[in-house]
Amino acid sequence: MTNRERFQAVLNFEKPDDRLPAIEWASWWWDKTVVNWQSQGLPSDIGFRELAPYLGLDQHIQFWFQHRAADCPQPKFNGGPICEDEDGYEALLPYLYPDNEVDAAIEGMKALKEAHDRGDFPIWFSVDGGFWFPRTLLGIENHLYSFYDEPELYHRILDDLADFQLRTLEKVYSVLTPDFMTFGEDMSYNNGPMISEDSFNEFLLPYYQKVIPYIKEHGTKVIVDSDGDITKMIPWLKHAGIEGVLPLERQAGVDVAALREAHPDFLFIGAFDKMTMRRGVEDMRGEFERLLPVMKTGGFIPSVDHQTPPDVPLERYYKYIDMLKEYAEKAVK
């Protein structure tokens, strides 16, 4: 079974022949984690796409399409705005939705088509979602006010976003069919959703309903990437056509077993409590035991629930990988 076939099997709720995929989500590690590992013996000349196979994990290739041009004005402070109203958005438009940067990424995708067709790795892509993207323009706090202060602007941004993404998707599918995709959103936190179901339905649902059918038509699985406790939002997401979520942060209170019971047909990636990696091998084994029953139900790729923390030593990470593979095999037996 190829690496890609293994992914496809899980994404289709089928049992892989040998084991579940063994991956780190996302496609890369925190900079600080890698720097620490380099001081512990990890060679420094390994490219980020080669790190997974070097460590003994399955490779998966992500493309994140840029929605702002490289020369787009930057916020004056972290999380700050780059536009505040309709006029500001107008002024910013020349820097947004950069089709030429998408074209460059599509060229990179073309270069991987043969290996993807051969099954060497799955390919997935990410786009800025209808919650995330306006936040990058309006700033964290103004974005939250904008549901009340600038509803027309919000709708306009999401109309433009959907148009750009549909253009982008057409280019993607002219090259290959990615195995899954994510809408980068981060619209929940440790107490649940950041917005109400009414706001979700008024603002995000029409956007999703424009973009998602085209993706599903091509057979790519549609997943939302949202940190925090996504539990309450899952029915809203399902109604919008979303097929799965990641990374299911345990620290935020996400219980993947309860989610599986409530949503037997929903895809999950993540859910392995990263905090156990800081505590040691026994805790990591306990965490895999917690996840094993859900791993056996299919449609679930276990992975660290938001990348390995920087203070996890490389030696312990190798033990984690061994255990991940051990339980990935147990899950299909």
Place this chain on the structure above:
Amino acid sequence: MSILTEISENLQKGKAKIVKELVMQAVEQGYAPEEILSKGLLDGMNIIGEKFKANEVYVPEVLVAARAMNVGSQVLKPYLEQAGVKAVGRVCIGTVQGDLHDIGKNLVKMMMEGKGLEVIDLGTDVAPETFIQTAIEQNCQIICCSALLTTTMGVMGEVVKKAEEAGIRDKVKIMIGGAPVDEAFCRQIGADCYTPDAASAADAAAAFCAAN
């Protein structure tokens, strides 16, 4: 419906302009400033806080309600001062050193102000020494620390240590919150209180101040 109830209800809907007008009208009608504050503005914010805890309203609704409360409070401020009404307690709050995330901290601040507390906002990336110095200089009863990252939560322990070293540990309560922290971590570092959400943090802070 009394004008105080109208203030409360419009505040809950985030109608800042209406709240401002109603507060002015209430003053003109001769309501005591303290009553306008407690039965109008703080009542509305308390209801929002409870609904927020119960996931009946969400972050945008809290923000617009808090903005309406601030607008109303600004109108009321000179009358409260004239009447000698003081805040029920004083808190210094900040996101700890190395961490730039502030939405959670801002929510806690708004909720605490909604309980009638005076909150000194130290912003983000706040050094342990700054928390301690502010608590001493401003005579704060509570230091409130926020962190979003697993890599910065350890700074909260430093704040506790610095408070001990400065000799103010028995005079100040240290509260912690944020995605990576929990009750066990609170106990481990010797802080006084962990709360899982902004409204609970405000409840706990108000209770501390009332007990002192």
